[in-house]
Amino acid sequence: MLRGALIGLALLTGTASPAAAEPSAPESVKFSRELKAFQSREARLFAIGWRLARANARYCDDTEYSSGLLLQDVASYGEPALVRAALGLSGDFGVQAVAPASPAEEGGLAVNDTVLSVDGVELDEAPLDPKRPWARLADIEKDIAASHRQDGKITLKWRKPGGAEQTHSVAGIQVCSSRFELATRGKRALADGTRVRFGAAFPAFAYAEDELAAAIAHELAHNLLRHRAWLDTHGRKQSSVRLTEREADRLMPWLLANAGYDPQASLRFMERWGPDHSGGIFRKRTHEGWDERAEAIAAELEGMQQFIEPDGSADWRAHFTRETGPDTGS
Incomplete structure (x- = not known):
């Protein structure tokens, strides 16, 4: 998802001035509040959309496998370090949303967990094109979809905000093919x-x-x-x-x-x-x-x-x- 385009905050779009790159305490609080509000609204859209897509899968012509997990890559923002700090992430990839009653939720994943690897591949080591920072997440999502198609599951390793790491195989279930995205x-x-x-x-x-x-x-x-x-x-x-x-x-x-x-x-x-x-x-x-x-x-x-x-x-x-x-x- 094009986070740099979707988040309408100067600090996230890469347009901030050097002075704005290190916001004051009040600005940091506002930044964090707006970021979390956006995340909460997108989680609501994703949860409802996934529920509709899952429940209607038996009638859809085009279906795909999904675990009910929505990821985000902080590199897609103009100021990834600020996003990591605001959300408590310890790496570049975090859980943006988890659909209720989905395999991802049942596997223990939660919002703002830091996702470390998928099927043994360390995510932070994935190549990043500075001119197309959003493309890294898109490529990873394609790999996840391919893994789901191959054996119906993916193996995730993630870190909780408190520091505990977990590894779990998460199944994919059929949903109607459609993504759900929020624009700022x-x-x-x-x-x-x-x-x-x-x-x-x-x-x-x-x-x-x-x-x-x-x-x-x-x-x-x-x-x-x-x-x-x-x-x-x-x-x-x-x-x-x-x-x-x-x-x-x-x-x-x-x-x-x-x-x-x-x-x-x-x-x-x-x-x-x-x-x-x-x-x-x-x-x-x-x-x-x-x-x-x-x-x-x-x-x-x-x-x-x-x-x-x-x-x-x-x-x-x-x-x-x-x-x-x-x-x-x-």
Whole structure:
């Protein structure tokens, strides 16, 4: 993840002046507070996203193995030493987030543990390109994914903040293929086919968890339904974009149901978001009005009831009616 770009603090972007490289005590406290607040919000996004991706894996066309662990590399920041000190890390690689009930959590990993090695490879010895510091973590994540595909697990060695080292084999389990990332600034959310990305100021972070989950599910739906590829083929005229937005709205309650959230949260999210933010994305010509979108969600909620299993699951792959794709003629 592009930490230098994502953290909107001068000390992290490499733009700080020499004097600012050694902040005063009050500045250090503020820096630490803002860094931890960002970390906490990203952990929330990651936890909900991973829960949705895990619960819907059986219905996804594209899946991958994940242990529910999100790493960070302090070298991606402009001032890595300050980040290490603020988070109590003893090396370059730390645990940014751990999804609840994931193999990583069950293995004992926790936020701000220092990860020392993966499958015997010392992480701090991995080559670093100063011009592309973010690439080191990306390469390590690719290696982790390859290990999961090969034998279903990775062996991690990490150090707790108190200094105790642990080594444990962590399994990977199937999840829908999609990353979940937080940007420092902005109120927008987007999906690009492989990632779901939220601005740190996205209003739904102040909502109840199931309503935030609905917003995340909407963006995840774009990836699962391959909307970006469909739009690349069919063009991004107003009617096409509206169609993909409506389809993602309608898939929200199915994704929520499988993850154990109340499907009605999809409607509550739209009814809460729409009136307050109609000057934003809901006034784009490519999007229908929030009230029209709410009506479509309400109709979907009613129609999906017959397909909800006793355990609460909902097979959208078999029963969700697509509006895009090769089988629709759209």
